[in-house]
Amino acid sequence: MGMKLVISRDDIARRVRELGREITRDFLGSELVVVGILNGAFMFLADLIREIDLPLEVDFIRAASYGTGMSSSGEIKITKDIELPISDKEILLVEDLIDTGLTLATIKQNLMNRTSKSIRICTLIDKTERREVDLKADYVGFEIKNGFLVGYGIDYAEKYRQYRDVYRLQT
Numbered sequence: 001m002g003m004k005l006v007i008s009r010d011d012i013a014r015r016v017r018e019l020g021r022e023i024t025r026d027f028l029g030s031e032l033v034v035v036g037i038l039n040g041a042f043m044f045l046a047d048l049i050r051e052i053d054l055p056l057e058v059d060f061i062r063a064a065s066y067g068t069g070m071s072s073s074g075e076i077k078i079t080k081d082i083e084l085p086i087s088d089k090e091i092l093l094v095e096d097l098i099d100t101g102l103t104l105a106t107i108k109q110n111l112m113n114r115t116s117k118s119i120r121i122c123t124l125i126d127k128t129e130r131r132e133v134d135l136k137a138d139y140v141g142f143e144i145k146n147g148f149l150v151g152y153g154i155d156y157a158e159k160y161r162q163y164r165d166v167y168r169l170q171t
Contacts, residue, residue, distance in 0.1 A: 003167035
């Protein structure tokens with residue numbers, strides 16, 4: 001399986017700095033909890049929070065989408081919940097890549113039931129053409145039309161996460 005460079009580490013770093021500035025401005029004066037969606041968002045979240053110049057708390061949530069290979073059955077289950085109290089805090093959900101949006105919509109609804117404040121979404125990559133639910137990210141690093149992407153936390157069968165750049169897998 002070959003790989004083609006799609007987003008360089010330099011472009012990622014530049015965009016993460018810009019997102020950090022936007023988020024800092026938008027959440028000024030708020031009690032912010034940044035919630036990373038495991039496993040894919042860990043690298044993006046680590047770099048992003050270092051660019052947010054605000055007091056914040058960090059937690060993680062994991063959901064499993066059951067299916068095989070490159071497709072999902074649509075059945076989503078929370079497998080690791082957040083542990084921080086969020087009832088009156090602003091939430092920034094951080095995702096590596098939004099594709100169909102099913103997993104993220106489930107997580108957002110789950111958290112909306114537990115906070116009276118806003119929940120905003122930040123994603124490194126938005127692939128809107130495959131969206132199956134009405135879900136829009138508030139902060140988008142890059143829009144990519146198609147292809148199966150890996151690197152910078154994004155995996156295929158739990159492999160390729162460690163790369164510093166984002167690649168398109170080519171079969």
